[in-house]
Amino acid sequence: MIHLRKIEPADLPFLYQWENDAAAWADGSTRNPLSQQDLRDYIASTTGDLYRDGQLRLMAEDEGVTIGCVDLFDLDPRNRRAAMGLYVVPAHRGQGWGKKMVGAMEEYAFSFLDLRTLYAVVAVSNEACSRLYQSLNYQPSSPLHNWTLEGDAKVWIKNAQ
Numbered sequence: 001m002i003h004l005r006k007i008e009p010a011d012l013p014f015l016y017q018w019e020n021d022a023a024a025w026a027d028g029s030t031r032n033p034l035s036q037q038d039l040r041d042y043i044a045s046t047t048g049d050l051y052r053d054g055q056l057r058l059m060a061e062d063e064g065v066t067i068g069c070v071d072l073f074d075l076d077p078r079n080r081r082a083a084m085g086l087y088v089v090p091a092h093r094g095q096g097w098g099k100k101m102v103g104a105m106e107e108y109a110f111s112f113l114d115l116r117t118l119y120a121v122v123a124v125s126n127e128a129c130s131r132l133y134q135s136l137n138y139q140p141s142s143p144l145h146n147w148t149l150e151g152d153a154k155v156w157i158k159n160a161q
Helices: 009-019 022-027 036-045 097-112 127-135
Strands: 003-006 056-062 065-076 081-088 117-123 144-148 151-159
Touching: 003 097, 009 036, 009 065, 056 097, 065 097, 081 097, 097 117, 097 127, 117 127, 117 144, 127 151
Parallel strands: 081 117
Antiparallel strands: 003 056, 056 065, 065 081, 117 151, 144 151
């Protein structure tokens, strides 16, 4: 069973490794390494309140094992929508954890945060991520040509029921 929780100082080693994984930069907005101090400052400054911070990172655990994290960002409070990002630890990929993490975030975002739309921008080349969102009934946009430095992307969108 996946459990989402607020980020804590003890998560610094995970964040340092993940944020400095250049292979994951193409699927996010990071373009440079982050220092441990950068990440300490982030952990200390985040309130865990999406509406106050404009973003929210939750750590995903299963029986005390950190599986990854899921983020909400690019909050549009007026229209009650946010973008979602997902990171699954490489050793746990392909085991259904991403689906569980997105499902848990959907439940939290739609039921508790009162958002009405979640979306994810996914590189067309990231077939695994596209399959994930398709399996969870997200609807794809038409390809957005040259949307990222890596090429084309699609926006996968889901509205609350």
